[in-house]
Amino acid sequence: MKKWTRQLCLTSVIVLSFSLAIAQEKEPADYVNPFIGASTNVKSAGNYAGLGKTFPGAATPFGMTQxxxxxxxxxxxxxxxxxxxxxxxxxxxTQMSGVGWYGDLGNFLVMPGTGAVVTYPGKEGKPGGYRATYDKTSEKASAGYYTVTLSDTHIQTELTATPHCGFMRFSFPQNQQSRIQIDLARRVGGTSTRQYIKVVDDHTIEGWMKCTPAGGGWGNGDGHADYTVYFHASFSKPLKDYGVWSANIPAGWSRKRDDVLSEKYQDTVAHARILKGIQEQEGDHLGFYTSFATNEKEAVLLKTGISFVSIADAKQNLEAEIKDWNFDKVHQRAHNLWNTALSKVRISGGSEDEKVTFYTALYHTMIDPRSFQDVNGNYMGGDGKPHKADGFTKRTIFSGWDVFRSQMPLQTIINPRMVNDMVNSMVTLAEENGTHYFDRWEMMNAYSGCMVGNPVVSMVTDAFAKGIRNYDAMKAYQFSKNTVEKYGNGEKGFSGPPHSISNTLEYAYSDWCVSQLAIGVAAQLAEGKERVDSNVLIPLANDYIKYNKRSQAYKQVFDTAHHWFRPRKDDGSWEPWPAEGRMKEWYGTVECNPYQQGWFVPHDIPGMIKLMGGEEKVREDLTSFFAHTPENLLWNDYYNHANEPVHHVPFLFNRLGAPWLTQQWTRDICRRAYHNAVEGLVGNEDVGQMSAWYVLAAMGIHPICPGSTEYEITSPVFNKIVIQLDGKYAKGKTFTIIAKDNSPQNIYIQDIRLNGKGQQKINTSRDGNPAELRDKYQIDYKDIIAGGTLELQMGSKPKEDTAYLKFRI
Structure with a gap:
């Protein structure tokens, strides 16, 4: 009997332990740390790129509100x-994630307080204004939630979000004059230039905030951001003692960033008229307040729907997404949305910090491009008129020069519908605004022209090549062609000052993209059921030839005398060669030096290698490039992971007969450039790009050339990665990457098997040289979306392969 009793007790303990283990098992959303990268500290970064520039607040996947x-x-x-x-x-x-250039959004600024109304914000580190110090130990954030306690007033603030709404809960102390106020003029990088507010009933306000380039914002107005935020907001506590403040801003005053922050401007706002009990007001600098008595720890809630189309749509968004006052339910819903989105990639192995780093990175890749349409499908078009999305979700904020490299290729695997939405969004925008071409950096319908190249063309080509095609392909092609004709090397074959190298190389790549898109669209038409007129196919074939030839323009800025890329003047002559040589930053380049930019010939790596002097010479140069990189990987003149031009470079070793160096360096970068810390990113997040690089590299795959369907294979951080595939675009349900015997020491791939089949070989012969077979370190997109398993056998030393031994460094 005792024996059975002991066995029963032991069984109970095992069952209880197993139950507790299940209960404590973390879901992907539980690993998100929104504070990673939430720093603009230039001093720590050693450069204006900062260390992330993310925000820690509540959002939903690709949602309109943050x-x-x-x-x-x-x-x-x-x-x-x-x-x-x-x-x-x-x-x-509203917020932007990981950007500089003065930023934008930051609209509808809400501040709880006690005592008399204060109408100006004040400055960080100085007394005065409605800003408040806060208890750093109380500040917490997770996927879909943020909380902090303000030190002076002891008010706890909690934030959560739905796709189109913000929900705030303020727990006040006992006070006869508690208050919630809303600065309607607030805008990151400037100010809204006109506002309107109306008290609808004893719980509700609504209105709008117009943000024009005259008010600064994106690029201090140079980004041409011009949008209106409409709102419909409800308070849980009745509006009894309320009013509007209105600052008298003289008509001739400039209202850009520095002007708004000036003592003169702030003093004017500080002496704004307080219009008590007013129910409707329009002006140049408005705010709203409501005052009330509160008991100790009394919760007062504010829920707000926004729209970029109309007040009516903002109201409809709120009514659809937050029907009651249950803050915790909305918070849980936001958490669940994130968990569903992040569960598209399940990882095993790695440390707890690496899991936090991974899922936070994945989280940051799903903030933008955000939804730009309301629950009814309405969106504001590029013509300044409302439109209704037809069969897609209208999206905005495309950080083109950054995200075409990693962010969009990642999303073609895990969120192909979003990529399809983005292509539709760019096509409809180019049509609505009448330009019929794609610009570089789109924000709220504004064509900012930020950075260089033609990144939308890359995104469209990559999507089309991968079978993501639920849009008007001929329009997408024609607008891509128009783009490279407007911004390109043209018949001259190179670009001149001020960014001759960067422009020539980037435009050569986008010309290649158009050539691939031309032949791809032609093939799709030829495969269709209906007969295609040769008058359509022949021009496409001619375009393929034309733009493929133009893609060789990178050779026009390679100086054989100095054995590297060198900027040309408009007349074709060389710019003077500087004492620093190819190490000189901004020498014909953008945010980099020629040494860094020169590796950007992703569409013709064999041609680049030949131009640079052959495989051995290039491999030695690239090895030196990495060897001089500082341990912390902060901004530097060599492999500068803090900036995008070099993000494909570690994978070039796969094409240079030294794949173990790709494996070594990607693992090193994952370890050295990404951390579970506030200053955990070595540069700007750049709207998902920095994080997307980590997600792909940590999974063991990353493209060199978007527009091609190949991904380079490298050393995964994790032992097992299971990717959930989208049945609308993929044949398989999941794609699994397994790294056997993986560890911080075992970083080198010994064997590759795809669905049980051994590693493929590639023939590297060219230009009449003898054939050489090497292991293939690439996997095609079609093999990923077909589903299956990629098995990598890992070891502590580079693979002993005779085809590579002579290249061992």
């Missing part, structure tokens, strides 16, 4: 927040 604390405006602080700041200006409903 409900977040704001500590600063303007400068290179595009997120509106930096962790080291000691005071909070307020809590806004």
């Amino acid at each position: 409900v977040s604390p704001n500590t600063i405006t303007g400068g290179d602080n595009g997120s509106g927040y930096s962790y080291e700041h000691t005071s909070i200006e307020g809590f806004a409903l």
Whole structure:
């Protein structure tokens, strides 16, 4: 009997332990740390690129709203927040992630308080204004939630979000004059230039905030951001003692970032008229307040729907997404949305910190491009008129020069519908605004022209090549062609000052993209059921020849005398060669030096290798490039992971007969450039690009040339990665990557098997040289979406392969 009793007890303990283990098992969303990268600290970064420039507030996957604390405006602080700041200006409903250039959004700034109304924000580190110091130990954030307690007033603030709404809960102390106020003029990097507010009933306000280039914002107005945020907001506590403040801004005053932050401007706002009990007001600098008595820890809630189309749509968004006052239910819903989105990739192995780093990176890749349409499908078009999306979700904020490299190729695997949406969004925008071409950096219908190249053309070509084609392909092609004709090397064959190298190389690549798109569209038409007129196919074939030839323009800025790329003047003569040589930053390049930019010939690596002097010479040069990179990988003149031009470079070793160096360096970069810390990114997040690089590299795959369907194989950080595939675009349900015997020491791939079949060989012969077979370190997109398993046998030393031994460095 005792024996059975002991066995029963032992069984109970095992069952209980197993149950507890299941209960404590973390879901992907539980690993998200929104504070990673939430710093604009230029001093720590050693460069204006900062260390992430993300925001820690609440959002939903690709949602319109981002409900977040704001500590600063303007400068290179595009997120509106930096962790080291000691005071909070307020809590806004819209933010940008990981950008500089003065930033934008940060609209509808809400601040709880007590005592008399204060109408100006004040400055970080100085007394005065409605901004408040906060208890850093109380500040917490997770996927879909943020909370902090303000030190002076002891008010706890909690934030959560739905795709189109923000929900705020403020727990007040006992006070006869508690208050919630809303600065309608607030905008990161400037100010909204006109506002309107109306008290609808004793719980509701609505209105709009117009943000034009005259008010600064994106690029201090140079980005041409011009949008209106409409809102419909409800308070849980009745509006009894309320009013509007209105600052008298003289008509001739400039209202860009530096002007708005000036003492003169702030003093004017500080002396704004307070119009008590007014129910409707339009003006140049407005705010709203409501005051009330509160008991100890009394919760007062504010829920707000926004729209970029109309007040009516903002109201409809709110009514659809937050029907009651259950804050916790909305918070849980936001968490669940993130968990579903992040569960598209399941990882095993790695440390807890690496899992946090991975899922936070994946989280950051799903903030933009955000939804730009309301629940009814309405969106504001490029013609300034409302439109209704037909069969796709209208999206905005395309950080082109950054995200075409890793972010969009990642999404073609895990979120192909979003990629399809983005192509549709760019095509409809180019049609609505009448330009019929794609610009580089789109934000809220604005063509900012930020950075260089033609990144939308890359995105369209990559999507089309991968079978993501639910859009008008001929329009997408024609607009791509128009783009490279407007912004390109043209018949001259190169670009001149001021960014001769960067432009020539990037335009050569986008010409290649158009050539691939031309032949791809032609093939699709030829395969169709209906007979295609040769008058359509022949021009496409001719375009393929024309733009493929133009893709060789990179050779026109290679100086054989100095054995590297060199900028040309408009007349074709060379710019003077500087004392620093190819190490000189901004020498014909953008945000980099020629040494860094020169590796960007992704569409013709064999041609680039030949131009540079052959495989051995290039391999030695590239090895030196990495060897001189500082341990911390912060901004530097060599492999500068803090900036995008070099993001494909570690994978070039796969094409240079030294795949173990790709494996070594990608593992090193994952370890050295990404951390579970506030300053955990070595540069700008850049709207998902920096994080997308990590997600792909940590999974063991990454493209060199978007527009091609090949991904390079490298050493995964994790032992097992299971990717959920989208049945609309993929034949398989999941694609699994397994790294056997993987560890921080076993970083080298010994064997590759795809669905049980051994490693393929590639023939590297060219130009009449003898054939040489090497192991293939690439996998095609079609093999990924077909489903199956990629098995990698890992070891502590590079693979002993005779085809590579002579290249061992």
